[in-house]
Amino acid sequence: MSDQSKYEIQDEALIRDDIAGYLRKHEEKDLLRILTCGSVDDGKSTLIGRLLYDCKMIYEDQLAAVTRDSKVHGTTGGDFDPALLTDGLKAEREQGITIDVAYRYFSTDKRKFIIADCPGHEQYTRNMATGASTANLAVILIDARLGVVTQTKRHSFICSLLGIKHVAVVVNKMDLVDWSAETYERIRNEYNAFVSRLDFSDIHFFPVSALAGDNVVEKSENMPWYDGSTLLHHLESVNIATDRNLVDMRFPVQLVSRPNLDFRGYAGTVASGVVRVGQEVASLPSRRTSTVKSIETAAGPVEEAYPPMAVTLTLNDEIDVSRGDMLAPVNNLPRLDNEFEAMVVWMHDTPAREGQSFLIKQTTNVVPGVLTEVRYQMDVNELRKLPGDVDSLALNEVGRVHLTLHRPLAFDSYRKNHSTGAFVLIDRVSNITVGAGMIVDRPVRKSDEGPKSQNISRTRGEVTRVTREALLGQQGHTLWLTGLSGSGKSTVAMELERRLTDSGRLCCLLDGDNVRHGLNRDLGFSHDDRTENIRRIAEVARLMNDTGIIVIAAFISPYITDRAGAREIVGDKSFCEVFLDTPLEVCEERDPKGLYAKVRAGEIHQFTGITDPYEAPENPEIRIDTTSQDVEAGVSQVMEVLRDRGVIPR
Template sequence: MYNDSKNTMPTTEAEVIEYLKRHGEKDMLRFLTAGSVDDGKSTLIGRLLYDSKMIYEDQLAAVIEDSATHGTTNTDFDPALLTDGLKAEREQGITIDVAYRYFSTDKRNFIIADTPGHEQYTRNMATGGSTCDLAVILIDARHGILEQTRRHSFIASLLGIRHLAVCVNKMDLVDYSQEVFERIRSDYEGFAAKLEDVDLHFIPISALLGDNVVDPSENMPWFQGGTLLYYLETVPVATDRNLIDMRFPVQYVLRPDLNYRGYCGTVASGVLRKGDEIVALPSGARTRVAGITTFEGDVAEAYPPMAVTVTVEDEVDVSRGDMLIHPNNRPHVGQDFEALVVWMNDEPMKLNGSYLVKSTTNLVPAAITDLHYRFDINSLHRLDADTLNANEIGRVAISTHRKISFDPYQRNRSTGCIIIVDRNTNATVGAGMILDREKRAAQPVEATAEPKSEHIRREASTVSADERRALLKQKPTTLWLTGLSGSGKSTIAQDLERSLFDRGQACFILDGDNIRHGLNRDLGFSAGDRTENIRRVSEVAGLLNDAGLIVITSFISPYREDRAKAREIIGDERFVEVHIDTPIEVCESRDPKGLYKKARAGEITQFTGIDAPYEAPDAADLVLQTADTPVAESTRQIIAYLQDQGLLKA
């Protein structure tokens, strides 16, 4: 039963010895299974264990007996009951924790982290996935991609799991339809484009009936991609290890007698060799590797995940928590870093609360000093937040009381992961993945009414505003065009700019897309980023007005409050709010950039009018209906308005 069905049982003693050796020499794949509550996760695992002959007869007998009371299927036995262990969860019919399962075939040994699909158990999936190389994502063929599918895929990718086996399950319930499978595959690929560095593999299966799990399906001759088990047996994972950056966290200092001092530890990454020049962090002391000791004798080199004992040539002060590294390949050493944190406790995260952070073999007091944003893990939107609750994920800044050595998680899983422990309850309350600070996008500076320093004073110019007006023969004004994407803002702005220029006016357009290429390239489309976008544009428009220019802005600027702020910054007397009032149906039918289509398909999110609000002006200075109006007419109306208000000479 430990064997793949294709194997023949060893019969002679020599064959058994050979069999055992082969078993020990096979490599190991750790994978997790994720799916929504009824996607059939437990059933799939039960099927893998059953079809690969991992189930003992007495366990099977117990399951068949249990099927009568707990079974949720109408078939003779419910494979899910092979894996559901705790009584309470069996009674609820759901898995409530991470359970580990073991099986092997003649190719590989496997450890399955069986993780729950239930809404509040994001933390358990993070737990199960932290040690995995691969995730099996289950999708119910009848329902396609659900919020939880996105969530599970997102968490898997956050945890650095590179290989995703996307199993479209319950194909038997959709008549083994290739069309259904292809549609789900295409939906998933669209969504997965946002995930970093993942290797996707799609398989249509029926876990309950066994199609394409261990044995190829006779019901889906159109699928030639191999079974799930075949993929699990063959996907290469050894190359996922980091063999470049040598990191040896010292775990235990061995001093059996005065003549021997050894540093026990497990190589986290890279290759350590006898004779290597090494640096002990954080002290920076240099020495050489005198020897690498194991129970079997000394070895010339050690690589992950070998557990060895290192002796060094010089007397240096090294203790648990220190890290041995090569001098020319250093991790970050410091007290401040940023991390994506999965919150795991019912008690919400407390900014500047009393925590401990464990990183490699260090456990240090630490504070979470800032929460930059929280992810809506279903949409991947970044949201403003004051705290993280259980099962929420956010980007935080952490400050430790002592220096630690770390790497970005994306580069080094072993030295980039942390757990957060509550100092009062001792509970593990969070798990984090350290981010690469070099690559991070600058955080928007919070807009304040006053400059950050009190030493800043305004300087007066010797050229007055009146002199500039006289030189340019115009009243500097900002024409603030607001409206939905596709309402005609840019088209009108360009036509207007041309007309004003041809009339001898010095004018300039501030365009949303252009500004986001430069000045505002660090900003996204969250509410906070949109507000900052508009604030900066207002400041620029104000400066250009100060310089004497007429400014035309072309921004969706969906929030009333932001436009009110813009008016305040630029000055009421210079600010003309023009509402380009085009119905969304018309905008969507125009769709000049194809954005509505993408938004409807879920490829872009927080799109104004689709999944983000547009607050139309209550009292715009000018409202233009563009649905049946030529551009030239809109331009004419704006110029007429400016002339009426005395802002433009007739």
């Protein structure tokens, strides 16, 4: 046992003299969740035992048991072995290694801590990922005698993959390298060199002897060259408050509460952002909108709620919301799609294979889905993609995959939002959790999918697009006009068509009516149908562009993702988004087709801008303000851009 002076609990006097004051103080402490990882024999259990022991979290009877056990199982020749305080299960104790995730609790005067103790065995990536999923900070142990080893890299990669921002690198067993500053510096440089490829926001290093207690809780007298803080001091002071996403409000509904006819509430945990009374929200996937009427808790209503508060929301309108739906601000919606790409950690003995189906649990949803493709596998030791085609992932392997779901989910990328970007894969037969996934940023388009039949390949004739464009003296291009009903899309589109035709340019106007009467007459106005409508129009526009024709597409196209999809199909270079920026009140006043009147009279139930959201473009190539510009000026603006882009000659 170390004969160093023990960490003094300053609060001891407070506990004795003013227990009520102490309890008030303790209640307000915040919480830090720590993951510890290292290779076998790095001394992880010893470090945790040391933290618990020096913070006086070990009771005498536990200590007596450990001292007794030290003689039977200990690796310290009968001396006090702090590791035995934490190695839980009998089987593990006999093997001398930890084999699963174990959670430990301790608190100091400043903070309360939960430690997820993770195994160091090379094959236990899955346990690390489990511990990392809820951790704010990772303690990565390195044996000073060995330096950075393969597992160090692997553990760091998993921590980064799971989105841990803070890392404390503990260079342990300094006593066995003669407290050498040189060794410590070398390891520090080694670690910094490879970790630059990862996504940590702060990294701190500590030269430590966990067995003797140096720089864990007490400053070491053996390493006067080290002027940094102790590990515990760092754990007590690291700032994690800004790690949370407080911007994008997301509220996955857990259950609907209907205790009586006068109350209809949606119970759930705020996943991110801040929800406020009066906030305008849409329910996904229906996209019905309403405003927050109240935020209820058992202790009474509150004005706002934020993560991880568990509350019950009531809304001002009776819109159909049930478990699995997500409430989000109308002007800041998550992605809604039935497919996405993700990084997946595979956790089962039987490998994951392309074409395999699973249940996917994300927020409060459980949805069947298919692993459509394994894009690539990561080399978790070297932090890079493995070359070559893969179609499966084995236990403890990490890879990027494409998943297709039976129905759409609302989600964000994991990077942006852990709560809505995380999911687990559940085997449909055994019910076991077989994988963990993190959704990645890139939006996936339907156009990425191959054609349904295997016997189709794209026809490439001798006559190319360039040849046709030369023939016409113009370039194929798509002008995509978007805006609310009554915003002036048709007026501008028809005038554009006339101006282009008058100047000898070949163009074609696609609008809602001519498309929906023919090509898309099988489609309605549900979300899926709207998406499919836009996809087909974009495909037609591309075919026409390929022949050199200028396409004027005038569609409300209310969703950002759909328009982005159209852009991807047509090709960014040939696509020009024109936003008819007309306020809703003006559109409603114009009401050229009398539709707004019908909505207000209750004859139409679903209408963009009134019941359904319109997601305005953030960066359209052209914005036409129809309240200050006349049609002529708007059209001239578009013609000028076409000339600038070389679509038509000057």
